[in-house]
Amino acid sequence: MVRSCYVCKINNNNPESANLSFHRLPPDPAKHIIWISLLGIDREKTLPKLTLICSKHFMTRTSKMILLEESF
Numbered sequence: 001m002v003r004s005c006y007v008c009k010i011n012n013n014n015p016e017s018a019n020l021s022f023h024r025l026p027p028d029p030a031k032h033i034i035w036i037s038l039l040g041i042d043r044e045k046t047l048p049k050l051t052l053i054c055s056k057h058f059m060t061r062t063s064k065m066i067l068l069e070e071s072f
């Protein structure tokens with residue numbers, strides 16, 4: 001299955017994505033809103049059912065993926 005990042009459009013067929021992982025947006029509505037605002041996604045926009053974000057937009061800290069505002 002081809003997975004592609006909603007933000008930067010890279011997909012898992014791209015050799016540059018070899019070290020990346022793809023993540024769903026959190027189901028929790030409060031976290032969901034934080035993520036999409038940090039990612040610069042329009043809140044009014046209808047997102048595809050499976051919206052994936054690649055790990056380029058995160059950093060790892062104590063095994064949790066933390067979204068960074070500085071990624072953009």
Ligand SMILES: [Zn+2]
Pocket residue numbers: 005006007008009010053054055056057
């Ligand atoms: Zn990405």
